[in-house]
Amino acid sequence: MDYNFSEIEKRWQSYWSEQKTFAADENSQKEKFYVLDMFPYPSGAGLHVGHPLGYIASDIVSRYKRHLGYNVLHPMGYDSFGLPAEQYAIQTGQHPRITTENNIATYRRQLDLIGFSYDWDREVKTSDPEYYKWTQWIFLQLFNSWYDKDADKARSIEELISIFDKEGSSKLNAHTDSEISFTAAEWQEMDEKEQADILMDYRLAYLSDSFVNWCPALGTVLANDEIKDGKSERGGHPVERKKMKQWSMRITAYAERLLQGLDKIDFSDALKEIQRNWIGKSEGASIRFKVADREDEIEVFTTRPDTIFGASFMVLAPEHPLVDEISSKEQSKKVKAYQKYAASRSERERMSEVKTVSGEFTGAYAIHPFTNEAIPIWIGDYVLAGYGTGAVMAVPSGDQRDWGFAKKFGLEIPPVIEGQDVSEGADDRKDGKIVNSDFLNGLSVQDAIKKSISVVEEKGIGKGKINYRLRDAVFSRQRYWGEPIPIYFKDGMAKAIPENELPLRLPEIDEYKPTETGEPPLARARDWSFEGNPIETSTMPGWAGSSWYLFRYMDLERKNGFASEESLKYWENVDLYFGGAEHATGHLLYSRFWTKFLFDSGYLSTDEPFKKLINQGMILASDGQKMSKRYGNVVNPDDIVAQYGADTLRLFEMFLGPLEQSKPWDTDSIEGVHRFLRKFWRLYHNDQNELELSDEAADKKELRSLHKCIKKVSEDIESFSFNTAVSAFMICVNELQDLKCNKRSILEPLCILLSPFAPHISEELSSKMGHEGSISKLPYPKFNEAHLKQDEVKYPVSFNGKMRFMLELPADMPKDQVEETVLSHENAQKWLEGKAPKKVIVVPGKIVNIVV
RNA sequence: GCGGAUGUGGUGAAAUUGGUAGACACGCUAGAUUUAGGAUCUAGUGCUUCACGGCGUGUGGGUUCGAGUCCCUCCAUCCGCACCA
CATH class of the missing domain: 1.10.730.10 (Isoleucyl-tRNA Synthetase; Domain 1)
Incomplete structure (x- = not known):
């Protein structure tokens, strides 16, 4: 054979590895360029030809940038904690570490075959204790921080404690779940446990009793982004709502910055939209309505306070805490029945029956704050307990859902905007003047929104408010193969395991299932305690380790901190990131969040991890389906390399079509x-x-x-x-x-x-x-x-826009001379049929068009 | 329903600011070489027509000397979100 690719490729791969050809320089005067691939989860199936697509693209850029004289950082590693290895362990008893190591060896062998220019000395594995030591460390930094809204950044809990000591909670503007306010004296009088409970409501990593997505089949809770269509993303098992004590991340504190940050990074519009949507910012007002003949108030959130005079009733979520209290005796039976019905419906049913209107009258009335009229309070499951305040002022003239509800139950639909037609449905127009609305009459919608908010604020019954759909991220997983959460419990209080005790290593256990009493697998460990106190038994989710791995690569030495100060300063962040768009609301949001936090804490010089992101498309099997073992249509890169060589594979994957598109x-x-x-x-x-x-x-x-x-x-x-x-x-x-x-x-x-x-x-x-x-x-x-300069240009000559013949002319021939030459050409004469041309357009070097 | 993306030969796909539609490949056809196969090379290959020509970038309209490209309309497919007040 003339071109002996297998011999050539073997030789150069070992040369690169021996010579460390692609090692990034530590102390370089050159300009840096950081090209990163989303690191893979090393699954047992190994790589198929779809996986390397992005790796090949990033490798081309890396090698290209090196030729141009950049100091290129191009590392690779493994997201090696995760469910499949653990599921395998439950079935076979094999330690997930062994499974993972074997899989990593396979991945490495396969990656090496393709000839990537990775700096392997910087490899990371999230399941390596030397790595997860720092994942745990970052967790503790989050645990020991709170969010100061005035400074718009995270600060340490120590500072919060000293604020409480000096002035209590009155002047504080913090992102918190706490509704308790207290003076400095009151704070000082509290016992340690009371103080700890209050601080927990401020910590960025916090323990709380909350509704979580529980997946019985996997035996663990899941974050919102790990659920697709009401089922677990991995395995497709059913998920239910359950109240549990769980660790969460206060990502909501960063909602606005995560949103604003999108403007300064180069992600695709589609991906930015997904993130914006997930964050779900809406501006409006929160307004409190008094309940008639009671002390209680109902707080609602609305984006259209201008239509408040159109509010003819209120609707609470069936789970709203006030429902039981305010329901009248006559209605209470029906209300209970409806609550039961609503609770029995799974998320899936609720989602699939969106159009079905249902609800029940509570028998109670609210007082409209401006008209003082009594308006009925209903419950209905179209109002979600988890969004806003779980209650709405229903404006059926402007909101289709309220309109449908009003029609079904025969409630009033008063129009409040000039020209509104509410006979066939709600009319949510934003042009036209406000009517039937007392002090808002005659104003435009925009002005009425401002005016209504200021009046509400003057009256002290509410204020302008920005609401986000983003929820705090549940951080506990009741699993074995993940980072142990470095917290122990003493006298009912969660305490940080000291930093010098890290890493808190995963204990050896005999079985990887939950205990008989339903506790997570870590509860099986023989001595899972710290100084005689029990250690947290849940582990961290998959996204913990991947939220900061980009920084670990920067530091070759790995002696100081999660990465050394100098390396963080030099490499800054990722210039070019390659990976799939499926991580839009998970990894790509969480790592942005952690980066902002580490920036606030003074460790980083930038608060965005990735300057530019490229989403490679999927490679489908030749039958148009996803490549999967299940369909038996997987193409293994090893086979392609054996038959054609790595260079052919690389070129072919690139030749297949545009990188960002999916293609078979x-x-x-x-x-x-x-x-x-x-x-x-x-x-x-x-x-x-x-x-x-x-x-x-x-x-x-x-x-x-x-x-x-x-x-x-x-x-x-x-x-x-x-x-x-x-x-x-x-x-x-x-x-x-x-x-x-x-x-x-x-x-x-x-x-x-x-x-x-x-x-x-x-x-x-x-x-x-x-x-x-x-x-x-x-x-x-x-x-x-x-x-590239040509002496001659081949002009296409068109008549009425249709190309008829080519004519080669000197490149520097002036316009009028081109026109003359073309017109006198015999082919032109044929097309003119003796008529005079109406117009001749000559674009020098490009085209001649003759209008007949 | 909302948001985003994509619609071009038999197939994967090209086409800078509007300027030769289908580059480059696959496949196919014919030929050369070869005992044969493979490999290689040459020519052809959007549809239609004997031909001149006509028609062609999802649909319909518009702007323009000229539209795959710009504007409007509608349709289809994929992805994300989905009672978010």
């Missing part, structure tokens, strides 16, 4: 790129497969071909359009083959140009051409515009 794998067409590489090889060799290059000067056509390629390929890498870059190489090689070009001055730069895409063959040819060391150290070819 088509093994047949891989021949095309393989053929291209063999043609490329033959350019450098004679018929006896000996390297044979000419030192003659290159002619115009050869230079033109090369420089066209340099320009196109560079532009395409910059714009992540790798598929067209590959075709540019094909065009260039086809042209050089036609020209029978074997000139060194053309083929040397071409080889460097190709090396980011097909590094093995390029290394081999470069070394055969006499270059010492790796081709990756050679500078990138310089593009010279002059070589």
Whole structure:
């Protein structure tokens, strides 16, 4: 065989590994460039050809940037805690660590086969105690912090305690669940437990009794982003709402900054929209309505306070705490029955029966704060307990859901905006003047919103408010294979395990199931205690370790902190991040959150982890389905590499189509790129497969071909359009083959140009051409515009916009002369049919269009 | 329902600011070489027509000398969110 890829690839892969060719410099004067792939979970199935797609793209950019003289950081690691290894352990008894190590070995072998330029000395594994020591450490920093809304940043709990000591809670503007206010004296009188309970409501990592998504099949709670259509994302098991004491992350404190931050990072619009949607900001007002003949008040949130005069009734969520208290005797039976009905409906049912209107009258009335009229209070399950205050002022003229409810139960629908037509449905127009609304009459919607809020505030019954849909993230998992939460309990209080005791290592246990009493697996450990006190038995979720791994890579030494100060300062954050869009509301939000927190705490110089994100598409199987063991349609990269070589695989994956698009794998067409590489090889060799290059000067056509390629390929890498870059190489090689070009001055730069895409063959040819060391150290070819200049231009000549014939003319021929030449041409005469042209458009160098 | 994305040959797909639609490949057809197969090379390949030509970028309209590209309308597919007040 002429082009012996297997021998070549083996040789260069071991050379790179021995020479540490791709190690990032520690102390470099060069400009840095950090290219990162989302690290994989090492599953037992190994890699299929879809996985390396993004890795290949990022590897091309990394190698390209090195040629351009950047100090490139391009690491890889493993998100190695997680459910599958643990499920396997439950079934077989094999320790998840063993399973994970085996899987990692497979991944590493497969990755190495493809020839990536990773700096493997910086590898991370989230399940490594030396790594999760710092995951636990960050958890403790969160545990020991609260959010100061005035400073708009996280501060330490120590500072909060000293504020409480000096002035109590009165002046504080903190992000908290606590509704208790107290003076400094009251604070000082509290016992330790009372103080601890209050502080817990401020901590950014906190323990609370709350409704969580419990998945009985997995035996653990799940975060919102781990649930798809009411079922667990992993395994598709049913999920139920359950009240449990759980650790959570106060990500809601960062809602506004997570939203604002999107404007300064380069993610796709689609992904930014998903995050905006998930954060779910809405502006409006919270207003309190008095309940008639009672002390109670009902607080509602509305985005349309301007329509308050259209509020003809109120609706509470069936779970609203006031429902039981305010229901009248006559109605209480019906109310109870409705509550029971609402509770019995699963999330799934509720979701699928969105259109069904149901509800019940409580028998109680609220007092409209401006008209003083009594308006009936209803309950209905279209009002969600978890959003806003769990209660709404129903404005049926402007809100379709309220309208439907009013129609069904025969409630009033008073219009409040000029020209509103409410006969067929709600009319939520925002143009027109407000009517029937006392002091708001005649105002525009925008002005009425402002005015109504200020009047509400004057009256002291409410205030302008911004609401977010984002919920705090549940952080406990009742599982074994995750980071232990470094907290122990003493006298009913959660205490941090001291930092110098970290890592808190996962204990060995005999079985990986929950205990008979339903406690998490860690409760099986023989001595799971700290100084005689029990340690928390739940572990951290998968996203903990992946929320900060980008920083660990920065530090080669790993002696000081989660990463050394100098390395954090030099590498800053990721310039280019490659990964799937499925992490939009999970990993990509959480790591932004942790980065902002670490920034607030003074460890980072930036509060965004990723400057730019590229979402690669999925590679589907040739039958158009997802590649999966289940369908038996998986293509293994090992097989492709064995048959065609890694360089072919790399080129082919890029050639398949635009990186960000999903596209099916088509093994047949891989021949095309393989053929291209063999043609490329033959350019450098004679018929006896000996390297044979000419030192003659290159002619115009050869230079033109090369420089066209340099320009196109560079532009395409910059714009992540790798598929067209590959075709540019094909065009260039086809042209050089036609020209029978074997000139060194053309083929040397071409080889460097190709090396980011097909590094093995390029290394081999470069070394055969006499270059010492790796081709990756050679500078990138310089593009010279002059070589693209043509003396002649082939003008397409159109009549009425339709191309009729081509005409070759000197490139510098002036406009009027082009017109003249074209018109006098015999072909033009034929199309003119003797008539005079109405108009002739000449775009120099581009086109001639004749209007007849 | 809301938001985002995508619609181009038999297939994967190209097409800078509006300027030759289908580059580059796969596949297919014919030929050369070969004992044969594979490999390689040459020519052809959007549809239609004997041909001149006509028609063609999801649909319908518009702007323009000229539209895959810009504007409006509708349709389809995929993704995300989904009673969010």
